[in-house]
Amino acid sequence: MAKRIDANDLNVYYGKFLAVEGVNINIEPRSVTAFIGPSGCGKTTFLRTLNRMHEVLPGAHVKGKVLLDGDDIYGPGVDPVTVRSQVGMVFQRPNPFPTMSIKENVLAGFKLNGKRLSKSDADSIVEKSLRGANLWNEVKDRLDKPGSGLSGGQQQRLCIARTIAVEPSVILMDEPCSALDPISTLAVEDLINELKNEYTVVIVTHNMQQAARVSDKTAFFNIAGTGKPGKLIEYAETSTIFNNPVEQATEDYVSGRFG
Amino acid sequence: MTTQKTPLEDSVSQPIAATASGDAPAGPERRHGRSRLTAGQLPKWTPYAVGAGALVLSAAIMALIGFNVAGWVIIGAIAYVVGMYVVTLVKENRRKATDGLWRNLIIGAFLIALVPLISVMWTVIANGWQGITQPGFFASDMQGITGKYDRAAEAGTGPILGGIAHALVGTLLITAAATIISVPIGLLASIYLVEYSNDNVFSKVIRFFVDVMTGIPSIVAGLFAAGFMLAVFKLFGAQPGAQTIGLSAAIALSVIMIPIVVRSTEEMLRVVPNELREASAALGVRKWRTTLKVVLPTAISGIASGVTLAIARVVGETAPILVTAGFTVATNWNLVKDWMMALPVYIYYQLTTPTAPQAPEPSMIRAWGGALVLIILVMLLNLLARAVAKWLAPKTAGR
Amino acid sequence: MTTVTAPSPLTAGEKGRAGDKFFSGLTFAAGALILVVLLFVTLFLVVNAYPALVASPAELTGESFFSYVWPLVLGTLLAAGLALLFATPVAIGVALFISHVAPRKLAKPVGYVIDLLAAIPSVVYGAWGMLFLAPLLVPIYDWLHTYLGWIPLFGDPSATGRTILTASIVLAVMVLPIITALSREIFVQTPKLHEEAALALGATRWEMIKMAVLPFARPGVISAIMLGLGRALGETMAVALVLSSGALGWNLLSEGNNTIPAEIAANFPEASGLRYNELIAAGLALFVITLVVNLAARWIVNRHKEFSGAN
Secondary structure: OOOOEEEEEEEEEEOOEEEEEEEEEEEOOOOEEEEEOOOOOOHHHHHHHOOOHHHHOOOEEEEEEEEEOOEEOOOOOOOHHHHHHHEEEEOOOOOOOOOOEHHHHHHHHHHHOOOOOOHHHHHHHHHHHHHHOOOHHHHHHHOOOEHHHOOHHHHHHHHHHHHHHOOOOEEEEEOOOOOOOHHHHHHHHHHHHHHOOOOEEEEEOOOHHHHHHHOOEEEEEEEOOOOOOEEEEEEEEHHHHHHOOOOHHHHHHHOOOOO | OOOOOOOHHHHHOOHHHHOOOOOOOOOOOOOOOOOHHHOOOOOOOHHHHHHHHHHHHHHHHHHHHOOOHHHHHHHHHHHHHHHHHHHHHHHOOHHHHHHHHHHHHHHHHHHHHHHHHHHHHHHHHHHHHHHHOOOOOOOOOOOOOOHHHHHHHHHOOOOOOOOOHHHHHHHHHHHHHHHHHHHHHHHHHHHHHHHHOOOOHHHHHHHHHHHHHHOOOHHHHHHHHHHHHHHHHHHOOOOOOOOOOHHHHHHHHHHHHHHHHHHHHHHHHHOOOHHHHHHHHHOOOOHHHHHHHHHHHHHHHHHHHHHHHHHHHHHOOOHHHHHHHOOOOOOOOOOOOOOOOOHHHHHHHHHHOOOOOOOOHHHHHHHHHHHHHHHHHHHHHHHHHHHHHHHHOOOOOOO | OOOOOOOOHHHOOHHHHHHHHHHHHHHHHHHHHHHHHHHHHHHHHHHHHHHHHHOOHHHOOOOOHHHHHHHHHHHHHHHHHHHHHHHHHHHHHHHHHHHHHOOHHHHHHHHHHHHHHHOOOHHHHHHHHHHHHHHHHHHHHHHHHHHHOOOOOOOOOOOOOOOHHHHHHHHHHHHHHHHHHHHHHHHOOOOHHHHHHHHHOOOOHHHHHHHHHHHHHHHHHHHHHHHHHHHHHHOOHHHHHHOOOOOOOOOOOOOOOOOHHHHHHHHHHHOOOHHHHHHHHHHHHHHHHHHHHHHHHHHHHHHOHHHHOOO
16 A cells, blocks of 8 residues: 655745755655755755645645655645545654543544444554554553653654554654654664555654665755755665765765765 | 644645646656546535525525525525535535534634624714714713703704713723822732742732732722722711712722733733843842843833733723712813713713603714724724834844 | 951942832732732622621512522523623634634734724623614514524513623623634644644544644633633623613513623612612622632633643
8 A cells, every 4th residue: 555656846935935946756665765964955844745734834835746656646626634644744743642542642543534433443453553653562551541641752653653543655754753762763763664564654864874774765955055945966775875875965964074 | 822824725726736737747647537636526616506506595495484685694604504514425525524514614603703793893983973073072071961952953953962071081081090000000019920029929829819800890890999989088087979089980990900910011021031130130230220120121012012901901991980980961170079971981871861861862872972982092092002012122133 | 458347348239229128028019909909809898798688678679688689690690601602602613713714814814803802892882782783683582482482581572672682692792802812822822743743644624623723722712711701790881781671580582680780880879878788799799700700710721731731
């Protein structure tokens, strides 16, 4: 059920300001793709255009196309809700719903589809999703406790469990480990490695070791200066990007020669 | 804090699909048939069709039970909401139908709320205009205006005499006195809460009771002021009844106004950055001077606009003035002697006890005129509050 | 050079210190004065109400003070309760419209207008209800009586429309902007994090509101409703103008019923002797009711505090 993503000549605007310019990228199904680059280079902005979350910000709009298995998600009449139920997203800071228990959090997205869930079905979905997020063993005894009582890393994995419960085709992750300690980070990275067996995973990260550890392909974004749009500089196999990149800018960045 | 969210659906209409799907498709794009993402969606014209159908249906129902515009619109609106729900439910799915239903209900709530609010404004302006354009409306009081003149006016043989001069004078004097009493007390109390109390128990008690005080019904505040002044006057051996003066009303309004001033000022003082206080203290400036010269000027725009809003809140109060200052037909400039009229009380008395009971029309016109003046006064105070906040806001470079 | 006789430079400036003491004393006094005023309010109400509470039945308006004030209390609660019933759903709808549904360009002016409407004096709403709304409602009341007359609430309709139901509608219009303004403040404070979490799961806008906005805002909205209730309970002029008062009754469509504030306003200027005490005692009853409502609102907010701040 994993789907491929193709962006064609994608420009992203905030009002009149061109934030990201001319991105062409083909993301294969069942792979992990990492977006790296300096702050403000548009990698998070671009990630959010892949499930139309950027539209939450006033004035944000795009030109160009994003194809999800060949269907333009910006085509006329496409409902963003449909797009988002197929392209899930995990955010920088873990954001479980504070008024819901762990179990309710996992089922939150699933319940939207409104099918009457028998208790046993619900339980099996909760278990499957939490196992999928490597969280089951830690929380199975306290499923009815509030989700906000977990540690940061557990909360983030809970959010991943909530995302995969909806059975999306693609999972976008926006710096999912930046608010976590090293041990929690390791747990989430392990999870990403398992997720690629079933999903297309796209991850934005500031941490180059992390990109090297988890991703199959890496895209390097850069910005020429303040006020200029961000651009996709180079997109290749992760080993290529880190060992012998084509572009000088990429090499400078991955070798830490430029900040 | 007040950032609004852009509705997501609106962005669908933004120029996203500027590149028509025909030109130079790169990558494996689906060319034939509709996109799977839009499968099973209703066509764009559906709402218009349902709307037209609902209006026709409503017209048919109204034709059966007697036509009127209000009924036609209301039944049409209900039919539209139900129709959209059913159509979406059948053609798309339950989730989209529910989403649309609530969206329509929320918009409906907004429209329902608009009806009485526009009606109030329209009634006051339309009727009040006739009132304030009467000759001498602002210049004369009601002294000597008897039923004879009003009957003549209603019969069309004389002008509508009388005006709001005495009420306007009373309102301005009483409100000014209330402001003079409550602003210093409110300001000092909030300075105590923020700058001096260190959040001790006493300050918590004050804060709690200030909250309680905001909930006092205005008429209770009036009763208190009346009783308090009666006791004070008794103490000095005055005749009972002599306490019905403008000052009593000002005290009643102060009871209402003080908690409003305290709460808004406290909020404004709290947002003054602590760095400023520390910077001033590090220069060896005394705390009271720091407070007066650094903290207050920084917060003054918010404080001034809070005070103005508090004035706007009490200027329209009727009941506490009615039970403290009484009512009169003559202009009274003296806050500490004799009954005093206020604009809201004037409106109330013109409405409930028309000058000429057989010919109430002139009284109604005067009441509407008074109401229009009162609304304009309140609106001006509100606008003034915004303007004051802008003028006095600290002028920082860069931002 | 330090000498024993010269005053230490560190103890100089006594004058400035006196200023500090004076100023802090002044602010303390102002704070204390507020407490004194509130104490006085309670004290005066109790002292002045006391004669009516203990007076012999013959001197009172009713058989006893209790039988006099009871219908007024019920009338007050009825009018305010009905007003909330009408206003709350609409107010929350309008608040959601401004915060999450309306286009940005429309939301701002609408919010501003709502703020202004909250400032319209109650006597103006009263005039509108008495002269404009009441006559307008007469045919609707006739219709209600004709078709729903079997419900005791819809008995013989009044010919003037100046009934408790009209008064409630006017009260509803008055508290609507208050509840709307407070609820909107809370709705827009919903953490973006939670809204985005819901949207990223593929929630529609309504589902996002249900999942993220409403649970976050619930305690705040409840307290907004309570504040609206407090306002409706204490509202005097609108009721005094709109309602043709009378005895307590079930029929919402006829003249009758009365509220405490309206009773006081109508009778106080001419009241003397025990009647005066009686009205103040009624005011005391109103004070207690609004106090309970406001305390309940605070209690609800405090009880839910740990929920709303999460994350």
